[in-house]
Amino acid sequence: MHSPELLKGTLQTILLKVLKDNGRMYGYEITQRVKELSDGRILLTEGALYPALHKLEAEGLLQTETVLMGKRVRKYYTITPAGTNLVGDRVSEFMDFIKTMSAVLQVKYI
Amino acid sequence: MHSPELLKGTLQTILLKVLKDNGRMYGYEITQRVKELSDGRILLTEGALYPALHKLEAEGLLQTETVLMGKRVRKYYTITPAGTNLVGDRVSEFMDFIKTMSAVLQVKYI
């Protein structure tokens, strides 16, 4: 697991991008997908994940659909057009941040 | 200026690396150097800078020397051997974080 400090501020970007790339997903599924993509290095905690999803929904960037699987509730999230519009900017912003930090830390792009 | 959220958790690494690369520096000088290296994109605020420097000093990673310039006080910071040992790890950790995030966001290294 990474130093959690560095992860701050990246959660929204991760959620939007993963939902854009993978279509309809539910919370737990997102944690597993991020774990897989990050090779086990990013483990989203529920206390961060659910409030973040709720916030993105409240902002109109995600929309939800609750489905009953047997006796179990699942809440599926889909990115909205507004979310799709935003995700590119967020990713670009992150890449720009990396470029700037690389200059400050005097390191070559990985 | 970058989204300040992304900057969280990187301040200590920035301070240690800049002090390692530039030798003895004082607070205001550090803000100017970081501004220059980042092409004006990272503007360290005093409210973040000074507490961070004090903390690094308390941890034995930096040492200080107060000098009177005319009637003006300047506090010079120098990285200690312990700080020098740590800075490489911090930078590596940041680069590893970038690599992981690039995988999650499915972007090529910049």
Next chain:
DNA sequence: TCTTATGCATAATTCTCTTATGTATTGATC
């Protein structure tokens, strides 16, 4: 039967930073 995995959610706390405030010197402009 018991533990692990699945699945959602919220509250208390912690941490880091921003914003605001305070004090003071120096240099440039009017």
Next chain:
DNA sequence: GATCAATACATAAGAGAATTATGCATAAGA
């Protein structure tokens, strides 16, 4: 010679985003 911007330090109040802890519940495997 007055005023503003830059230099130079510092701390306190508040905000924001995460961690940790807790709660509830079903399903699957040992």
